[in-house]
Amino acid sequence: ASISATQATSLTNVSVDALMTDANLLDSLTFNIQWYLDDVVQPELNNVNPLPSSQTSKGQSWSAVIHAFDGSDTSSESEILYVDIINSEPSVTATIGEPINSQEDITLVIDSSDIDSDTIEVTTITWFRNGFREGSLDNATTVPSSYLGPGQIWSVEVLVTDGEETGLSSTSITISNAPPIAVITTLTESAYAGERVQLTADSSSDPDNRIIGY
Numbered sequence: 001a002s003i004s005a006t007q008a009t010s011l012t013n014v015s016v017d018a019l020m021t022d023a024n025l026l027d028s029l030t031f032n033i034q035w036y037l038d039d040v041v042q043p044e045l046n047n048v049n050p051l052p053s054s055q056t057s058k059g060q061s062w063s064a065v066i067h068a069f070d071g072s073d074t075s076s077e078s079e080i081l082y083v084d085i086i087n088s089e090p091s092v093t094a095t096i097g098e099p100i101n102s103q104e105d106i107t108l109v110i111d112s113s114d115i116d117s118d119t120i121e122v123t124t125i126t127w128f129r130n131g132f133r134e135g136s137l138d139n140a141t142t143v144p145s146s147y148l149g150p151g152q153i154w155s156v157e158v159l160v161t162d163g164e165e166t167g168l169s170s171t172s173i174t175i176s177n178a179p180p181i182a183v184i185t186t187l188t189e190s191a192y193a194g195e196r197v198q199l200t201a202d203s204s205s206d207p208d209n210r211i212i213g214y
């Protein structure tokens with residue numbers, strides 16, 4: 001008999017299989033399973049295969065007792081298979097609101113969870129601008145707009161731990177152009193009907209310091 005894993009997390013189903021022989025070659029053989037949790041039989045799980053992950057928790061020890069069955073008789077001999085339920089990796093998702101232009105801060109949102117109900121801590125937050133690490137922002141959840149410029153690609157990696165295992169998430173964003181501010185000034189102080197009026201946009205401005213025409 002064999003078991004799919006001798007160590008599994010509470011996110012993984014555990015299955016067993018067995019190869020059997022019978023003196024009566026005409027018999028069709030199957031096998032019966034009894035599951036034990038910490039040496040206590042779990043009758044509601046008799047012949048359940050695989051053992052559902054929803055039944056397991058970190059720190060448990062499970063065993064499966066396998067008997068051959070030919071439709072009428074159960075073998076006196078059995079085989080015992082064991083599996084320990086170990087710690088699961090924590091889950092983490094890093095997100096950044098979009099779109100972001102060069103006049104807005106980048107705000108990082110971190111969502112994390114742990115199937116084992118372990119306490120999760122953020123280990124590191126690492127920011128990259130155009131592929132290069134921005135060390136001054138280590139472990140920051142906000143990137144001030146003063147760091148940003150249109151067309152830049154910002155990415156972030158978030159590492160969390162539950163004390164045993166780690167989880168990693170990353171995301172990125174391209175900084176968009178901020179819209180210019182148009183200011184129209186009338187240069188002509190007075191005019192008669194049908195005369196041209198002279199205007200200027202010289203006082204217009206652009207947060208990104210780039211006005212190419214008006």
